[in-house]
C-alpha cells in the first residue's frame with residue numbers, strides 16, 4: 001500500500017482548499033456517517049440529551065472539525081514522516097476506538113463518507129486519482145489505529 005509522491009501532491013494541494021472549510025466539511029462527514037449508521041450517534045455523550053437537530057449541534061460541529069483536521073493532517077504528513085500519526089496520539093486513538101468496539105467495517109463506512117465529503121469540498125480539484133490518493137492515506141491511518149486495537 002504505497003503512498004506515492006504524486007498522491008502526496010494531490011492530497012497536499014487539495015488540503016490547502018479543504019482545510020479552509022473544515023468545520024462545514026467535518027460536520028458533513030459526520031452526518032454522512034450518521035445517516036449510514038444511525039446507531040453511531042450513541043457513541044457521543046453530548047448528543048444524548050440534545051434537543052437540537054444533528055446538523056445544528058455546535059458541539060458536534062466542533063468535534064467533527066477536530067476529527068476532520070486530524071485526518072487531513074495525518075494524510076499531508078504521511079510521506080514525510082512515514083507514519084500516519086505520532087505514537088502518543090495513536091495510542092490514545094487506538095484506546096478510544098477499542099473502548100467503543102470499532103470494527104473494520106465501521107472504518108469502511110467512514111471511508112465512504114470521507115471520500116464523498118472530499119468530493120463535495122474539492123470542487124474542480126476533484127478527480128478519481130485525488131479520491132484514490134485520499135483513500136490510500138486514510139487506509140494507512142486506519143491500519144495504524146487497528147494495529148493498536150489488535
Ligand code: ISQ
Nearest residue numbers: 030033034040043067110
Ligand atoms: C469515529 N471516529 C471518527 C468519526 C466518527 C463519526 C461518526 C461516528 C464515529 C466516528
